[in-house]
Amino acid sequence: MADLTLTIDGQVIECAEGISILEAADAAGIYIPRMCHHPDLPPADDLKWAEAVYQVDQEITGEKPGENAGSDAHCNLCLVQIEGQPEPVNSCITPVADGMTVRSDTDDVIKQRQQALSKILSDHPHSCLTCAQKQGCSRSDCSSNVPIEERCCILLGRCELEKVSDFIGIPGNTTKYIPQQRPKTTDDPLYDRDFNLCIGCLRCVRVCAEVQDEAVLGAVWKDNRSWVGTLTGAGLEEAKCRFCGACVEVCPTGALLDKENVPQVRRNSALPCVGSCPAGIDIPRYIQAISTGQYREAFDIIRARVPFPGILGYVCFHPCESNCRRGEVDEAVAICDLKRFVADKVGDNLNISAANRPESGKKVAVIGSGPAGLTATYYLRTLGHRIDIFDRDSEPGGMLRYGIPAYRLPTAVLDRELKTLEIDGIEFHMNQGFDKQNGIEALKAKGYDAILMAAGTSESKALPIEGSDLDGIYPGLEFLRSARTSQDPKLEGHIIIIGGGNVAIDAAMTAVRLGGKDVHLFCLESREEMPAHEWEIKQAEDEGIAIHPSWGPKRFTSDNGRVSGIEFRRCARVFDEQKRFDPQYDDNETESIKADSVIVTIGQQVDAVFSDGINGLSKGPGGTIKVEESRSVGIDGVFAAGDMVRGPSSVIDAIAEGRDAADVIDKYLGGTGFADSSSEIAGLIHPEAHFPHEEFHQARQTMNAAGPEDRISGFGLIQETLTEEKAKFEAQRCLRCHIRQSITPVTLPPDKWLPLNQESIDTVPDTEGVFQLLDSDKKILKISGTANMRQGLADCLDNPGEAQWFIWEEDPMFTKLESELIQKYLQEHGEMPGGGGGDDDLDDLF
Numbered sequence: 001m002a003d004l005t006l007t008i009d010g011q012v013i014e015c016a017e018g019i020s021i022l023e024a025a026d027a028a029g030i031y032i033p034r035m036c037h038h039p040d041l042p043p044a045d046d047l048k049w050a051e052a053v054y055q056v057d058q059e060i061t062g063e064k065p066g067e068n069a070g071s072d073a074h075c076n077l078c079l080v081q082i083e084g085q086p087e088p089v090n091s092c093i094t095p096v097a098d099g100m101t102v103r104s105d106t107d108d109v110i111k112q113r114q115q116a117l118s119k120i121l122s123d124h125p126h127s128c129l130t131c132a133q134k135q136g137c138s139r140s141d142c143s144s145n146v147p148i149e150e151r152c153c154i155l156l157g158r159c160e161l162e163k164v165s166d167f168i169g170i171p172g173n174t175t176k177y178i179p180q181q182r183p184k185t186t187d188d189p190l191y192d193r194d195f196n197l198c199i200g201c202l203r204c205v206r207v208c209a210e211v212q213d214e215a216v217l218g219a220v221w222k223d224n225r226s227w228v229g230t231l232t233g234a235g236l237e238e239a240k241c242r243f244c245g246a247c248v249e250v251c252p253t254g255a256l257l258d259k260e261n262v263p264q265v266r267r268n269s270a271l272p273c274v275g276s277c278p279a280g281i282d283i284p285r286y287i288q289a290i291s292t293g294q295y296r297e298a299f300d301i302i303r304a305r306v307p308f309p310g311i312l313g314y315v316c317f318h319p320c321e322s323n324c325r326r327g328e329v330d331e332a333v334a335i336c337d338l339k340r341f342v343a344d345k346v347g348d349n350l351n352i353s354a355a356n357r358p359e360s361g362k363k364v365a366v367i368g369s370g371p372a373g374l375t376a377t378y379y380l381r382t383l384g385h386r387i388d389i390f391d392r393d394s395e396p397g398g399m400l401r402y403g404i405p406a407y408r409l410p411t412a413v414l415d416r417e418l419k420t421l422e423i424d425g426i427e428f429h430m431n432q433g434f435d436k437q438n439g440i441e442a443l444k445a446k447g448y449d450a451i452l453m454a455a456g457t458s459e460s461k462a463l464p465i466e467g468s469d470l471d472g473i474y475p476g477l478e479f480l481r482s483a484r485t486s487q488d489p490k491l492e493g494h495i496i497i498i499g500g501g502n503v504a505i506d507a508a509m510t511a512v513r514l515g516g517k518d519v520h521l522f523c524l525e526s527r528e529e530m531p532a533h534e535w536e537i538k539q540a541e542d543e544g545i546a547i548h549p550s551w552g553p554k555r556f557t558s559d560n561g562r563v564s565g566i567e568f569r570r571c572a573r574v575f576d577e578q579k580r581f582d583p584q585y586d587d588n589e590t591e592s593i594k595a596d597s598v599i600v601t602i603g604q605q606v607d608a609v610f611s612d613g614i615n616g617l618s619k620g621p622g623g624t625i626k627v628e629e630s631r632s633v634g635i636d637g638v639f640a641a642g643d644m645v646r647g648p649s650s651v652i653d654a655i656a657e658g659r660d661a662a663d664v665i666d667k668y669l670g671g672t673g674f675a676d677s678s679s680e681i682a683g684l685i686h687p688e689a690h691f692p693h694e695e696f697h698q699a700r701q702t703m704n705a706a707g708p709e710d711r712i713s714g715f716g717l718i719q720e721t722l723t724e725e726k727a728k729f730e731a732q733r734c735l736r737c738h739i740r741q742s743i744t745p746v747t748l749p750p751d752k753w754l755p756l757n758q759e760s761i762d763t764v765p766d767t768e769g770v771f772q773l774l775d776s777d778k779k780i781l782k783i784s785g786t787a788n789m790r791q792g793l794a795d796c797l798d799n800p801g802e803a804q805w806f807i808w809e810e811d812p813m814f815t816k817l818e819s820e821l822i823q824k825y826l827q828e829h830g831e832m833p834g835g836g837g838g839d840d841d842l843d844d845l846f
Helices: 021-027 107-121 160-168 203-211 246-250 272-276 283-291 295-303 309-315 335-346 371-382 411-421 440-445 476-486 502-513 534-542 651-668 724-732 738-742 789-798 816-829 839-845
Strands: 003-008 011-016 052-055 058-061 079-082 101-103 191-194 217-222 225-230 256-258 363-367 386-390 426-429 450-453 473-475 494-498 518-522 546-548 551-559 562-575 581-594 597-600 638-640 769-774 780-786 805-810
Touching: 003 021, 011 021, 052 217, 058 217, 079 107, 107 160, 203 217, 203 246, 246 256, 246 738, 272 283, 283 295, 283 335, 283 724, 295 309, 295 335, 309 335, 309 411, 309 651, 335 724, 363 371, 371 386, 371 411, 371 651, 440 450, 450 651, 473 476, 476 502, 476 597, 494 502, 494 581, 502 518, 502 534, 502 597, 518 551, 534 546, 551 581, 562 597, 638 651, 769 789, 780 789, 789 805
Parallel strands: 003 101, 363 386, 363 450, 386 426, 450 638, 473 597, 494 518, 494 597, 518 546
Antiparallel strands: 003 011, 052 058, 052 225, 079 101, 191 256, 217 225, 551 562, 562 581, 769 780, 769 805
16 A cells, blocks of 8 residues: 555654554554544444344344444544544544644544543443542442442443543533443353443444354444344343453453453463463464364464373363363363364374474483473474483383373374484483483583483382281382283282372272272372362272272281281371371271272382482472472583472473473573463464354263273273364364454553653653652552642652652642742741641641
8 A cells, every 4th residue: 555644743644545544643652532443343334233132131122223333333532633624533434645634632622522421421330430539449438428330340440431531531511420220240151241331332242243153242223322232132142152252352341341250361361271281282273273174283283382292182181171261151172182183183194304493413311201301302302402312111101101001091192192203313212221321420421411300200109107018019100000011910809099199090990900899999188189180080980999088098907928908097187277288187987998909109209219319409309309490400401300390290291391491401502492382373363263153052072981891891992082073063162262362452541650750750840739659550659739749759759668650730729829928938937837838827827
């Protein structure tokens, strides 16, 4: 488009042809007030009035169904005067023209804006907007005794309408608001609606039409104003709302508000699902790709943050789903199941052919081939470094291979994903544990530029009670390793599992598959406190495993050197008031249980060869290694990550640790690390985000599962991967909260608060007036009238306290005669009568 020149408020502006005066002013930093306008939405002129809308259960029939809204939809707050035209025009719809001269601040423009604002406020609670005490007001205790329904809403102090009103100025003749008792509801998921606060700007109606295949919101014209509501049904669900939140984002008042007790979408913050993912996977983006059949793209989006999507799809405990906003509507989106689907769908085409950066010439040793070590290896290689992995086991994977049962993570899936690392520049050294030949000093001597320790917490904790060394008592991790590699030991009789976490559940379910017919799990925690995930506990119970919460082992009994039973005592509590582990028992309530085999799963710890075998390390609980912020262990070039640092955790936590370790090691080696890509939502714009209603309103899609009797006969998968049809349907259930984050913020009036510093104070005239001091939250600390504002503020600057902002207003404190008398008195006496300047002193003077 050709460039043209115009002048706004004396400022010469060059801009493209075809834009509006308002857009040109915004680009030049000239503020023109507006309310119906939004930068992402078309003007309201072409919107067609509906026949009827519903405000909760109240139907409102319009007077102009099917007609274009036209000028009725204008808020008329953006008026400007164009030189040569008789009347002000709406700057939001008036295109620029070459040579145009525009004024946004004439007396007539200001007057007409105030008249338009007065009309809006006459139908909106506004008593607080004109109150001299509104700054910092709690709204709960009103010194003016304004009825609650006439007060502003909880947005007071951060409301767009309030800020625009302050800029324009509320006319003194504005009609008093009379409460209309319009409908409001808190019954909908995610949002509350209060039609008493709606000003009819029609933003919500327009944005809904932009993102929905079938509009949910509409507006009618009646009684000389617009009325907004749903087009069908009283509630949002009945009206087929998608709950994307776009309407709430554009609403300039409190008519549409997020509920306070639900996961929130905030600008410049991670979405609830993304923020709950330790690795920061861009969940909305890959789910949207699945919904349109772009499976390879979905896979690549996931692998931008984690190298093993398939492994996570099978074993991640999906904290993202706990914060999925869809869960407030019915059930959370099956985020993890979709990850598994796309990884299985893409299949074996996973390899990275080469580093993303040129070869650095640096070489890194990674100790441990579990999820943290493998993740660090993957990303360090993409950053151009050559990697050697050392591990005591015969095959890579660590706990992925030896600690997670095959019914959760099949060996074929693990091997498929680890093929990603079968590239030049990565070399595995299996059956080479950490010892003198592969210790820190030995590796440094071999020329490694950096060393990462990521060996996990591979040792089971023992029970420090009588009889813990008897035959037939198996440490949990060693039991799972044996079962995974050789399906031993064969079990029969009474099997007791001690522990309440996920490892305990896996040990119990594995025991059933190894022949255990009578499997019982005892744990210190109450059922509600058990660390294991509820869905895993339910699986165990479905397989006939009995759960006995709130019991602690006191001692083992034996018969010919083999365990024969356990004496338990009631656990009264597990944690103290500070949430520290401090179990207390009731010895008056005990129970003796027969046991032919016992599996102890009370926790894991770092192998002593690391925690005790390296000089200079700082140790934490369970032999974990303390690291600096840089992940350094305090030895130059040596870093640690994963469970060795944080203690036993999840696979996704370990993967996140490994990626972070790769970032800091790359920087140590002279690289730049990773760019932040925790929420890459570029390209997901409104026109691509339409929602098919049919799929959206389906229930959560589930994976087909084998029945308990079938699955306990072996280590086959409990659940099958989603079918393609189910995966697409499930992806359509996503609320797409990212749309809300992509909406352009509105342009607000210039901030009237000035920072309390000398530069700002120098702009204040040395005349009489009033100034306010405010803290960092813009709450008023002091209001002061003074004969010299600049000097008064300068005095405050010497001892500001909590004050960080100020605002001033010229306001003669006295008449001309009174000022002359004060000045005469000051010249004669050097101070105010009595030295205080109070009202009594002024009475003495006058």
